[in-house]
Amino acid sequence: MIRADDNVITTRKLTKIFRDFWMREKVTAVYELDLDIMPREVFGLLGPNGSGKSTTLKLMLGLLFPTRGLVSVLGRRPTDVAVKSRIGFLPEDSYLYPFLNARETLDFFGRLFHQPRRLRRRRIDMLLEMVGLSSVAYRRLGEYSKGMQRRIGLAGALINDPDLLILDEPTSGMDPIGTRQFKDLIKMLAERGKTILLSSHLLADVEDVCHRVCILYGGIQRAIGPVDELLAHRQVTQITTESLDESLVEQIRRLLAERNKKLIEITTPRGRLEELFLKIVSEAQASKLTTGGAVAGGQVAEFLRSATPQGAGIIEQLVSSAASSQQPTADKPQLRPQRIEPDKNMLESLMAEKKQPAVKTEKLQDTPPQKTPTADQAVINELLDENSKKPHGSKDF
Amino acid sequence: MGIWAITRHTLAQCLRMRIAVAFILMLAGALLAMPLLLKGDGTLAGKIQTLLSYGSSFTSLLLSLVTIFVSVAVVSSDVRNKQIFITATKPLARWQYVFGRWLGVVLLNVILLGLAGLSVYLLAVHYRSGQALNAADRQKVETELFASRRAVRPALPPVQDEVAQSLQRLHTEGLYEQALGNIMFQTNIDREQAHQYLVDTIRRQAMDRFQTADPGRTLSWRFSRIEPKGQGSSGPAKVANKVKYLYRLTADPELIGQLLPNGPVRVDGTEGRITRLEWNFFDLEFPQDQPLPPKIANLTAGDRVQIGIDPTVQITYRANASGDVPDNVLHSLWLVINPTTGIVYREYRSDTVRQKATLTVPARLVDQNGELEVRYVNMPHPQTGAGVSVTIALDNIGVTYRVGGFDGNFVRAWFLMLLHVSFLAAVGVAAGTFLSFSVGCLVSFSLLPFAMMSEWLAGAIRTMQYDRPQAGAITFVSKALLGVIGSILPDFSKASAGKFLVEATNVSWTMLAETVFFTLLLRTGIVLGVAFLIFHRRELARVQV
Numbered sequence: 001m002i003r004a005d006d007n008v009i010t011t012r013k014l015t016k017i018f019r020d021f022w023m024r025e026k027v028t029a030v031y032e033l034d035l036d037i038m039p040r041e042v043f044g045l046l047g048p049n050g051s052g053k054s055t056t057l058k059l060m061l062g063l064l065f066p067t068r069g070l071v072s073v074l075g076r077r078p079t080d081v082a083v084k085s086r087i088g089f090l091p092e093d094s095y096l097y098p099f100l101n102a103r104e105t106l107d108f109f110g111r112l113f114h115q116p117r118r119l120r121r122r123r124i125d126m127l128l129e130m131v132g133l134s135s136v137a138y139r140r141l142g143e144y145s146k147g148m149q150r151r152i153g154l155a156g157a158l159i160n161d162p163d164l165l166i167l168d169e170p171t172s173g174m175d176p177i178g179t180r181q182f183k184d185l186i187k188m189l190a191e192r193g194k195t196i197l198l199s200s201h202l203l204a205d206v207e208d209v210c211h212r213v214c215i216l217y218g219g220i221q222r223a224i225g226p227v228d229e230l231l232a233h234r235q236v237t238q239i240t241t242e243s244l245d246e247s248l249v250e251q252i253r254r255l256l257a258e259r260n261k262k263l264i265e266i267t268t269p270r271g272r273l274e275e276l277f278l279k280i281v282s283e284a285q286a287s288k289l290t291t292g293g294a295v296a297g298g299q300v301a302e303f304l305r306s307a308t309p310q311g312a313g314i315i316e317q318l319v320s321s322a323a324s325s326q327q328p329t330a331d332k333p334q335l336r337p338q339r340i341e342p343d344k345n346m347l348e349s350l351m352a353e354k355k356q357p358a359v360k361t362e363k364l365q366d367t368p369p370q371k372t373p374t375a376d377q378a379v380i381n382e383l384l385d386e387n388s389k390k391p392h393g394s395k396d397f
Numbered sequence: 398m399g400i401w402a403i404t405r406h407t408l409a410q411c412l413r414m415r416i417a418v419a420f421i422l423m424l425a426g427a428l429l430a431m432p433l434l435l436k437g438d439g440t441l442a443g444k445i446q447t448l449l450s451y452g453s454s455f456t457s458l459l460l461s462l463v464t465i466f467v468s469v470a471v472v473s474s475d476v477r478n479k480q481i482f483i484t485a486t487k488p489l490a491r492w493q494y495v496f497g498r499w500l501g502v503v504l505l506n507v508i509l510l511g512l513a514g515l516s517v518y519l520l521a522v523h524y525r526s527g528q529a530l531n532a533a534d535r536q537k538v539e540t541e542l543f544a545s546r547r548a549v550r551p552a553l554p555p556v557q558d559e560v561a562q563s564l565q566r567l568h569t570e571g572l573y574e575q576a577l578g579n580i581m582f583q584t585n586i587d588r589e590q591a592h593q594y595l596v597d598t599i600r601r602q603a604m605d606r607f608q609t610a611d612p613g614r615t616l617s618w619r620f621s622r623i624e625p626k627g628q629g630s631s632g633p634a635k636v637a638n639k640v641k642y643l644y645r646l647t648a649d650p651e652l653i654g655q656l657l658p659n660g661p662v663r664v665d666g667t668e669g670r671i672t673r674l675e676w677n678f679f680d681l682e683f684p685q686d687q688p689l690p691p692k693i694a695n696l697t698a699g700d701r702v703q704i705g706i707d708p709t710v711q712i713t714y715r716a717n718a719s720g721d722v723p724d725n726v727l728h729s730l731w732l733v734i735n736p737t738t739g740i741v742y743r744e745y746r747s748d749t750v751r752q753k754a755t756l757t758v759p760a761r762l763v764d765q766n767g768e769l770e771v772r773y774v775n776m777p778h779p780q781t782g783a784g785v786s787v788t789i790a791l792d793n794i795g796v797t798y799r800v801g802g803f804d805g806n807f808v809r810a811w812f813l814m815l816l817h818v819s820f821l822a823a824v825g826v827a828a829g830t831f832l833s834f835s836v837g838c839l840v841s842f843s844l845l846p847f848a849m850m851s852e853w854l855a856g857a858i859r860t861m862q863y864d865r866p867q868a869g870a871i872t873f874v875s876k877a878l879l880g881v882i883g884s885i886l887p888d889f890s891k892a893s894a895g896k897f898l899v900e901a902t903n904v905s906w907t908m909l910a911e912t913v914f915f916t917l918l919l920r921t922g923i924v925l926g927v928a929f930l931i932f933h934r935r936e937l938a939r940v941q942v
Contacts, residue, residue, distance in 0.1 A: 055938075061486050063938035085488035095479040097406075099413040111402035112487035156483070 006075060008164055008195040009037040009060055014069035016055055016219075029055040030219045032069065037197055042190045044210035044227075045199035052219035053199035054092055057168050060197070061089060074164060085113060088162030092169040092199075094153035098142030102133050102152050105141060106159055113160040120159075126301035127155035130185075132178075146173035154182065161303050165189065167198040171205055183209050188300055207231070236264060243268075399489040400497040407501020408508075411467050420463045420509055427455050428516050441529040442537040445521055446899050449542070452517035453895035457814055460509060461845060464818045468502045468825025469837035477833065481937050492929040495826060499925060502822040506815055514811040518804075528676070529650065532658070535676040539654025540709060541755060545806035545903040546797040551618035551771075553791070554607040556600055563599045608791060609719070610775040612784025617772045618794060619736075624767055625708040625760040625798040630655050634664075636700045637678060642685050644669070644696070647678045648704065655706045657757055663705035667693050708760040708799060712771055715753045715793040719786040723778070725750050727787055730774040737764035745776070760798065769796060800903050809904035810894035816916045817889050821845070823921040827928035831935065847879075848886040854879055885923075887916040 014033040020026045030052045037043045045053045058064040059071050062078035076083045096105055103124055110120035128134045131151035141149060150173045157165060165186075171179045186196055186209045200206055206213055207227055215223040223230065244252075249266060256263050411417050431451060437443030472495070475481040484494060525543060529535035567573040580591040610616045634648035644664070656662060658674045662681055667690055673680040683689055696702065716727050726747050733742040733756070742762055748754040763769045771794075777784040824844060828837035847854070892912055897904050 058482075058938040061482075063482060063485060064936050081488050081490050084486055087486060089483070089486040091479070091482045093479070095482050097410065097480060099410060104409070108402060108406050109483075109487065111405070112399055112484070112489055114398045114488070 006039075007036045007072075008039050008041075008074060009035060009197065010070070010072045011035045011056075011060075012070045014056070014059060014071050015067050016052075016059055016064060017067040028219050030059065030216075033216075033219075033221055035214060035221075035224075037195060039195050040190060040193050041212060042186060042196045042198070042210045044206035044213040045197065045216060046201065046203065046206055046213050047199075047216035048201055051201075051216040053201075053216055054168055055219070056216070057166055057197070057199055061087070061166065085160065086163040088157035088160060088165045090150075090153050090157040090165075090167045090170055092172065094146075094149035096141045096149055096152065096156075099140060101140050102128060102137045102144075102155075105152060106155055109156045109159050115160075123159055123301065123303060126303065127158060130301045130304075131155045147175050147178060150174050151178060154185075158301070158304060163194060165194055165196045167196065169200055169202075170198055171200075171202065179205075185300060185304075189304065192304070240269070399487075400493045400500065403484075403489070403494055403497025404500040404504060407471055407498050408504050410471060411501065411505040414467065414470075416463060416466055417505065417509070420459055421512065423459060424456065424509075424513050424516070428452065428520060439530065440534045440537070441524065441527055442534055442542055445524045445538060445542050448517065448521055448524060449898040450895045452513075452520070453810070453814070453893070453898055456510070456513040456517070457817070457889075457894065460506060460513070460814070460818050461821055461849075463509070464502060464506060464821045465825045465838060465841040465845070467505065468499070468822040469829045469832075469834055469841060471498050471502065472826055472829030473832065473834040473837055476829075476937060479938075485937050491932045495830065495928050495932050496925065498829075499819075499822055499826045499928075502826065503815075503819045506818045506822065510811060510815050510818070514807070518807055525651070529654070532653070532674045532676050535650055535654040536656070536674075536757070537654075537755070539651055540757060540799070541711065542899075542901050543651075543803040544799045544901045545801035545803060546711070546901050547624075547800045547903045547905070548900075549620050549623055549796045549798075551620055551791060551794060554604070556603045556607070559603040560596060560599045563603075564596070604791070605788075609786055609788045610773065611786050612775050612777055615772055615774050616787075616789060617770065620769045620771065620796045622767050623710060623760075623763045623769055623796060623798055624800075625710055625763060629706055629708040629760075631703060631705040634702050634704045636696050636698055636702060638698055639696060642683045642689070643672070643680060644683070645678055645680050646702070646704065650676055652704070652706075653677065653679060655709075657709060657759065660709070660759055661707055661761075663707075665692055665702050666690075666705075709757050710760050710763060710769070710796055710798040712756040712758065712796055713753060713794070714756075714773075714789055715751060716748060717788045717790075717793075718750050719788065722750050722785055723781070723783070727785075728776040728778060729787075730776055731756055732772040732774070733758045733762050734770040734772070735762045735764050736768050736770050737766070771796070797900075797902070803901070806901070806904055807898065809906075809909055810897040812909065813892045813897070813904060813912060814894045816912050817848075817887060817892070820887055820916050820921045820924070821848075823924040823928070827924050827931070830928045830932040844882070844886060847882045848889045850890060851879070851883055851886065851888045852890040855883070885920065887912075887920055 011033050014030055014035075015028070016030040017025050018027045018029055033052075033056060045056060047053050055064060059066055060073055060078055062080075062084075071078055073080075074083050074086055097108075100108065106124040106127060107120060110123065115123070125134075128137050131154060133148060133151055133155070136144070136148070141152065144152065150171070154170070157167070167186075171182055174182060183205070186198070190196055190209075190211075196209075198206070198210070210227055212224070212226050213230065214221055252266075253263055431448060432444075435447045435451060437447040475484065485491065525538060529538060564573070567576060576595055577588060577591045580586070580594050581588065584591070584594065586594065608616070630652065632649060632652040634646040634652070636644060637647050638645040646664070653674070653676065656671055656674055656679055658671060660671050661668050662671055662679075663669075664681070667683065669681040669683040671679050672682050683693065688694075712731070712733065716729070718727060727750055729746050729748070731742075731744050731746060733744075734740070740762060742758045744756060744758075746754070746756065773787075773789065775784060775787045821841070825837065825841050828840050832840060892908070896902070
């Protein structure tokens with residue numbers, strides 16, 4: 001019997017060693033990993049390529065078997081068939097059948113979840129609308145772009161209204177609009193009480209949506225904790241105001257000097273490339289320019305938004321009741337207060353939020369942040385370096 | 398529902414793979430080209446036999462290839478392309494996935510076999526409506542092709558007794574040890590093998606005596622359990638002409654094809670004897686020693702009557718000559734005897750050497766116990782008076798009789814083919830669960846010849862055992878290997894659809910049930926069970942670190 005405060009995923013000393021034909025140890029992909037992923041949590045697995053993220057997910061999905069240690073998903077073994085009816089999975093690449101079209105693909109998935117025809121059809125319509133592929137629903141997936149395939153993969157992962165959503169490199173290949181919608185969707189699903197586990201090496205993704213993260217390197221857990229705690233720079237304070245004239249800036253400089261506080265940076269904030277891109281596309285759509293690919297996507301599917309879950313599993317009921325009590329416990333992650341307004345133009349709402357100035361971070365190296373007790377700063381730096389090499393607005397986040 | 402989802406998906410996948418389309422095109426091409434390329438012996442029966450033989454063989458071969466390719470591909474490509482990640486993370490047990498994949502391939506086979514079967518059947522029926530070369534040709538079409546017949550082999554001669562007596566005689570005369578010594582010396586085998594060799598040699602000699610007739614001598618066989626009752630046919634006919642007791646009637650060629658030259662036929666219940674038989678009409682004569690019933694006597698040209706034809710039995714044989722035969726024709730007298738009543742049917746025949754021949758006789762020669770006695774007299778050449786020894790092996794003679802129609806038998810024969818390809822589908826799916834596409838195909842294809850030619854291979858090993866007893870080790874290994882493979886694989890050659898249809902041999906329900914049990918439930922079940930086990934224990938995700 002699973003209780004509401006039970007972990008959704010638990011691993012204990014989870015180890016996976018790949019061996020060669022002669023059973024000699026070849027690679028230790030995951031080593032003694034201890035994880036506790038709680039209900040309603042958005043949990044991120046971070047790490048550079050080859051750090052063991054995908055292997056960990058595959059162990060949790062029963063696609064690989066542990067060499068040592070334990071893994072439990074929703075209180076059962078990952079290979080348990082009953083558990084799989086409550087899981088949605090999006091692999092790192094959309095492994096779809098190119099000879100099927102989008103509707104046939106989702107219909108096939110729906111059948112595997114034993115959904116009756118009427119429910120299947122309704123959900124397929126809503127999901128295709130949600131991921132913006134209604135107009136190309138009868139095109140074979142072999143003709144889809146990678147981003148469109150990711151969208152249909154996502155729709156497939158949601159067709160059973162899962163309690164646990166496992167996403168491996170979810171936004172790989174998606175355009176910025178899809179990426180943004182995807183992040184909003186994750187937040188909304190989390191609000192609704194879903195548990196989400198995502199792996200990525202794209203830090204912006206994780207930072208935007210995850211409550212807690214675990215950083216892996218070489219198959220070993222290097223850091224784990226809430227995102228805010230891991231990223232907090234307690235030695236500095238940032239104030240954002242309306243535009244200041246030069247004299248007022250000078251006064252602030254003097255004041256800080258009088259108080260013996262070192263001024264690190266004063267900049268004019270600039271918008272993010274993501275925002276600029278979304279604005280341009282929004283204008284193009286408003287002028288009704290045609291496109292042969294995916295469109296921006298519509299509302300989040302009703303069955304994913306609805307207050308009453310349609311797949312009424314035990315956990316779902318317990319989670320729902322816990323959510324309605326509005327009393328998050330100390331152990332549970334703080335759910336973000338943002339609320340999705342599906343009836344509004346999504347792009348407009350996206351444009352309106354998060355207008356935070358971009359701060360140049362290189363100057364902060366003069367005053368390094370205090371290390372968190374469990375963080376391995378070298379790994380974080382490596383990740384930051386890797387991420388900083390990617391231009392903003394690239395096909396990744 | 399999960400299994401059915403996979404089954405449907407597999408079927409859709411197969412139909413959209415070009416290989417299924419290629420099968421349909423190749424089959425259609427072969428069936429269309431067949432009449433142009435294969436002329437047969439010029440008879441209608443030969444044309445239909447060629448169609449049935451090549452049509453079913455081509456379908457079987459092509460479908461076997463398609464089945465192996467497709468069944469290996471549907472599983473191995475899922476693993477290679479990682480689509481299995483999606484399916485395996487759905488609420489579907491792995492055995493359900495494997496079973497669904499197999500069922501999908503079987504469903505594809507049902508469709509392809511249905512298309513192929515329908516094409517061959519419709520062509521055969523179309524040919525049947527064509528004009529036969531002569532009455533004998535028509536008779537062959539109707540009684541030896543468009544029928545379902547049961548075959549009875551002759552009772553085995555008392556060879557064992559002869560072998561025992563010969564051995565006893567060798568012991569009594571003190572020649573047994575000498576014979577063994579000679580064999581061991583000549584063939585370099587041990588004592589036990591030498592004894593077996595001696596027994597086999599004596600048995601062969603005894604069999605030769607029962608199967609070979611010198612000029613002027615007789616061979617005889619006894620057949621039992623013949624049950625042709627109730628399998629006669631009837632139909633409408635029209636009086637074309639009438640002269641006293643002699644009537645000429647026309648009827649549908651398919652009905653006339655059931656008649657025997659000089660055979661009995663009933664016209665509105667009154668029996669007469671056929672005096673002339675053509676493909677579209679026949680003459681019959683009523684007995685003159687008694688007055689004809691008024692209904693028959695008053696018949697005039699243009700009147701319609703109902704004719705009834707007694708069931709017949711066919712004696713099929715193939716005679717071989719020991720020496721040169723000048724015109725390649727063997728002359729013989731056949732005596733077919735009812736063992737209880739002593740009624741004898743006589744027919745002089747001239748048959749080509751080593752060619753299959755059929756003697757059709759009225760079924761009333763079979764006694765109430767289902768027994769029939771057949772004698773063959775080796776006749777000298779009518780002009781030269783020369784003669785040769787003639788051998789009719791026990792395997793080369795049999796009695797066949799109609800037990801059902803062509804349509805049902807065709808469906809059952811085609812169903813046999815489905816059972817075989819279903820087994821191949823299981824082998825392919827099992828190979829795909831742990832091998833790549835290319836290796837899986839290689840393994841599956843390497844098993845195919847054993848299944849298709851196991852009877853021939855077993856015969857070859859037997860021959861090697863007799864002819865080259867010194868190759869004992871090779872024979873032993875070959876036998877063991879064939880034994881193991883034979884116990885796993887069904888024997889396709891024994892239950893070939895083409896063989897049944899060409900010979901119009903009945904595919905009995907018993908045989909069908911046995912094949913369902915041994916091939917489908919047992920062998921296919923075991924192979925799928927192994928596939929379930931392998932797939933259940935397999936890590937489906939590739940190494941990615």
